[in-house]
Amino acid sequence: MNNKEFQIVVLAKQVPDTHNVGKDAMKEDGTINRAALPAIFNPDDLKALEMALACKDALKDIMPVKVTIITMGPSRAAEIIRESMFRGADNGFVVSDRRFAGSDTLATSYALSAAVKKLGKIDIVFSGRQAIDGDTAQVGPQVAEKLEIPQITYAEDLLYVAEDEIVIKRRLERGVETVKTGFPVLVTVHGNANDCRPRHAKLLMTNKKACSVSEVLERQQSMEDMEALWAKKPFLKIEEWNADDINPDFERLGLTGSPTKVKSIENVVLTSKENKKINNSESEINELMKELVSAHII
């Protein structure tokens, strides 16, 4: 057994459930009012977690493997780290700071890459292809560039992984492409990839009490009791990093580090055009077809 530890990072985002968006979902400055929406594990990121865990399964007999989750967001994002631990992740970090507010994809990927760098040498970074709120699919490739490592986008299937190479099937518009490369590499995972395995009963028991300092404060639990538990079982502490912890160039964070500005936001409302009702009769349908022909539409 090789004793070098194989390091896998999964970038995962907690997202508002965009299926139910009301008027109060956007704040005046054009940013999302997350408090008004239920929060879920971004669907592609769960698939990224599965691919990371599949790598771990494949490699764990030849070397130790660690899967670390990094999420940037409000402190309640610790929820998705706990959820990941129930499914097989080893630990995670919540990167949270008001100074990240208003980040576009450039500032987001800058902060995420600084957090990844803090972990030291990494072999694979997995991300989802796309987050369902911002919908840009830009963060994965941008983190790869900031880490100066190659990228494989739209991974649909992990075909092979060994200590020095990985073979991945990618989904393109009109087919698939199989690629091979060494490490380090960043992989963005497509929605067609395998679903994440369910929670593991034993892991659920072991990790149920995992939480962050902010969560202890929020739930008004006894900090002393938690400190005692963490001293015995350090893996139950979900670490939180603020902006200072990731050693950034502060100019590149948040609004100042974001070149794109939201100039205006419009809610989509159904605009009623002038609408003609046609009766379901042969004569009226005949008239309609004639009208379309004479207007050169058909």
Add this chain to the structure above:
Amino acid sequence: MNNILVFCEVTEEQHIAEVSLELCSKARKLADRLNSRLDAIVIGNEIENIEGQLYPYGVDSIFYLSDSRLSFYQTLPFFSTLTKIIKEETPDIVLFGATSVGRDLAPRIASYLRCGLTADCTSLEIGDHTDAKTKTVYKDILYQIRPAFGGNIIATIVSPETRPQMATVREGVMKKEIYNENHKGEVHNLKAEDYVNEGDFCIEIIERQIEAQKINIKGAPIIVAGGYGMGSKENFALLHELANAIGGEVGATRAAVDAGFTENERQIGQTGITVRPKLYIACGISGAVQHRAGMDQSSKIISINTDPNAPINAIADYTIIGDVMDVLPKMIKSIKN
């Protein structure tokens, strides 16, 4: 320079991609508005007649890199070439198709250049912008308009400070229009060794399986689309019959595709294809926001639905309240006479 650069993608069939020609058409209008030059960059392996393919759409200069290793798209060699060209030519605006290639390449470039990139724009305009805090006025910048939040909002995004201003645009969103059949420009041949590094080939393509493009609903002037209300795969045959009679193609909603009524390639909407035909006939389609996102730019919309309150009716020019299995045969009969 204040020129506009369009990244022109090459298809599996070795042609300039439709989406790139659509972008050139749009970029030509923006260039005329800004009094600037329209540049295109093409990377590939011995592509035939790129001048003939691009000049009619108003391209003034083509940067062309041909290399036997670049028959298929690979991130790093394309990234190295584009970042170097952008540094040399300093365009004001750079546009990409929001394809699997464009969405892989553009963010990496924007990250390297530290400039703004707006994804999946549905409209691009030129206008002024006043910063709300500093009151600085930015003249003639690019308004990048895109849906976000699952299609529930439309945002106008600007990148006032950084250059180039970068955006990706989906296929079928902009109109492809010949600018001038006789328009001519110039070609700059780039040498691979000046732009690409050996280390850029560190990801090896082992195999590719590409399906032939058979269904072409994107370019169809008329689309007869069916939803879950069509009821069955057999009933979808009526849609094909009507489409054939009026020179259209058949499209579908995700619910119809999921139910197995028709092929995945026909799905229209946020996670399918965006279309803007002259005529869209929506048959048994409720009109969910995700579906409308892919068809609401159609010039004329007819809705056939049993439910007078179906949301699709609100964006339709004509509604026929009735059962599709009753209405469609009448339309077919009418057109055949």
